[in-house]
Structure formats: C-alpha cells, structure tokens
Amino acid sequence: MFEIFQYDFMINAILACLLASIAFGIIGTYVLVKRIVFISGGIAHSTYGGIGLGYLVGFSPLYGAIGFGILSALFISLLRKFKFQSEDLLIGIMWSFGMALGILFISFSPGYAPNLMSYLFGNILTISFEEIITISILDVIIFLIVIIFYEQFLAITFDEEFAETLGLPVGKLYTLLLVLIALTIVILIKLVGIILVIAMLTIPPSISIRFSNKLSQMMFISVILGIIFTLIGVLISYYLNLVSGATIIVVSIIFYLISLLFNRGKSKLKTNIKDNQ
C-alpha cells in the first residue's frame, strides 16, 4: 500500500491534489453561487491559446495559460461593463478563438509536441516540482484575496444590484473574481486538463451547497470533498493504470450521485441570537 510513496512523481501528485483542492473548492463555490459556469468554461478553453504560444515561443505553457486566462477574464468584464446584448455569444466566440489559436501556434512550432494531450485532459503523474511551486504561489494569492474581500464577494454574489447601491466597486470586484477563476483554472489544467476543468469547479460545491449554512462553510466542505475525490482518483488511476484526469472526474460524479441519496437539505438552524454573537 505505502510503496507508492517511494516515487517522487506520486508524492508530487498527492501534493498537487491537496494544493489544487484548496483553490478550486473556494473558487468553485463562487462559480456555483454566482452562476458563471459558462463564463468559467470560456476562460478555461481560451487558455489553450497561451499554452500553444508557450510551446511556440519557448516559455512555460503554464505562464502562457495564466496570461491568456487573465486576458479573457478582462475581456468578459468589458462585455459586462458595456452591457453587450450578446454576452454569451461573444464568450462562446472567445472560447473557440482561444482553442483555435492554441492549435495554430502548436502547428507552427517545429517538431512534435507529445505533451499537449496532457493539457487537454490532464496528467497529474507528470507534475514537476517547479509546477508544484507555481501552484502553491497561486494558491496563496487566491487564498489571501478571498480572505481580504470575503464580505465584498459575498455581497456581489448574493445581490449585485444592492451592492451597487451601497457604492461598492461591483465591476472591479467582479473582474477580480474572474481573474481568480482564471488562476484556479490554470492550477486545474495540470490536474484534469482544460476540457474537464468545469467538472472540478462545479461538482464539489454542488454537493456542499446542500449541506451548508454559510458560504465559508460551503468552501470548506468543497475543499475537503475536492481532496477526497482527487486522491481517490489518483490512487485508482495508479493501481488500475487509467488516465488520471478522467478517473478523478468519474469518481467525483459517482460521489455526486451518491450524495443525492442523502438529500436531507440544510439543517434547521437554531434560533438563538447569542450563538451568532
């Protein structure tokens, strides 16, 4: 059982599971309650352009993904700001445009790029120690920003219009949230790949929302579920020699289905004021 810890790649993979779960449990919670799954999908796919550019020019594809992710987050905020009628159409175009750019960039680059499949479908067992460091840094950034702006993010995800009447910088906070989503997606690319990112952002929170009374509690449960799903997925894929990304997703979906059996709803809360003070 424990012989797997002899391998560095396995230790890296387990570290990656723990670190990534923190990011996607927290940010996935916002994606779910703010109902921006499609927008997140758009950001995720457009990062492929950055990965391709990285291959072509010769820098780390993950940095390319960060750049393209942030650019597409800013693009979506602009669409919002100027209230474009066909916001979802333009996001759809951005989605495909990113993918197309990525494919073109890769076709321009000399030689064969065998690793590219791992960006589309993820391969957690090939994560390097440098990538673990990058993920850790992104984790810290995401965690700190969420701690600082927790109440503001709560206000804009719960009721954006009211937040606007309070004079909160709703547009800027929304942009910041999209940038955090982009960073989280970059972390997840190595884990499950661009195409499967949305599942990891949405499945843990869609289980935890039914058992949570607070947004912070929903985040915490999502993180724990994320750790459980990814670890089980990695172990199964190792022992049965399966593709890791897809295994993690299938494990998550099985857990999601099981959770539906326990749909007890939210516990009736105590009506004691002192509890809250």
Added chain:
Amino acid sequence: MKIIVELRNIFVHYRNNLILEDINLKIYEKDFLGIIGPNGGGKTTLLKTILGIIKPTAGQVLLCEGLEKQNCFGYVPQTSHIDYMFPISVLDVVKTGRLSKNKLLKRYNTNDLDTAVDSLEKMDLSKYHNNLFGSLSGGEKQRVLIARALTTNPKILLLDEPTSNVDSKVGHHFYELLNELNKEITIIMVSHDIGAISQNVKKVACLNKKLVYHDSKEISKEMLEKVYHCPIDLIAHGVPHRVFPVHKEDE
C-alpha cells in the same frame, strides 16, 4: 414640506428604446408614494434612475441639500432574482447593508452588528437571525431585504414590487410595518398591484413611459386609461376606506 428628491425632465433610453419620457416628480419628506403601471412600463427603471444605477440620457435627479446618493437611499429589490439555494443566514444578509466603499478592507464591528439586529427587530424578524434566507417565505424574505436596506440609515426607502410574493393576509401586516417606518422615512414603492397600493400609500402616480401624477391619493379612471391605454376595471375590495371614486351606475 421639504422636497427631498426631485426628478427634472428625465429621459431614459435602453438600446435605442425610449423607456422613460420626460419624467417630472417632486417627492416630499415623509411621503409614501406608490407608483403603479403595467409590466414593462419602466417602474424598475425609474427606481434605478433615482438610485443612480441607471444614468438618464437627459434630465436630472436632484437630492435635497445635505444628502448624498451613497447614503440616503435604501433599496429593496424584488426577491425573485435572489437564488434561494444561496447558503446565507438572515443576519448575514442584513449585515451586508453595512458594507460600503469606505470600509473596503475593514471587518464588521459591533456597531454594524447592533444596527443589523435593530433593523431585524423593526421588521419583526428577531426570531429568525440564524435561519437560512432561502428557507423563509416570500413575505419574510421581503422583510429581510427591507431590514438590510434599513441598516444604511436611509432617508428614502425604495421598494420594487414588494408584495408580488406575499398573500393578502400577510400583506396587511407588511403594510403596518411600512406605515410604522414611514413616520421617519420617505417611502417610494412600485407595484402592479393597484388594489394594495391604493389602500396603503399617501400618494399615487401612474407610470407607463410617462408619469401621470396629481399629488393626491386618488386614482381616477382617466389616469389609469392614460397609462394602460385601455379601460381598466377598478375593483374596490372590502376596504376600510374608499380610495376609488364611486363608480357610476352604468360602469
């Protein structure tokens, strides 16, 4: 009486459609103004223009001296656009009213908490602090949103269709609470529920792109026909005091 908000020649366009046309309105301190009109008549747009969320293409919103846009309005949106699954307690919803631009990096303090608790008490919700917002009934949700608006210590409360999810029995209690608030606060309320509005407010205006307003409480058949562009049946329910003119025999 002091004018607290004045709208002068307001025009609002949205994607080349004219939504509000030449709106002129004076609102006095401690008014309770009901604005009725058909769906799509621009009621919510008018509220958002007063709030400053929507910028008019022409015209001005003037506030009385000493008031600022950021802290004089308490906005109560429709409850229907809020996700009932959102995991948040009643007290936490109300506390968000204490957030502002100036306190971007600060946490809530005890003063904020006290204000939230007071506001909930005013809305008769003291027992519900820790209940999930989504588990409440339509009327209770509406009162939570009013309590949230009250935490900003508003001079003017703006309510958007507050009774759309409330049945009439609960509605009576709801208006009692509003009338209590009205002793201190000016209230502007939009609704398509003509009956409810006319029984409970001090003044009525009719809005369908244009505003028809006579600075009085009575809704005349002419006013309604002007905004609805068709004859409307005025049904006077068993109301304690008659607000509609007595119908003629042949009507």
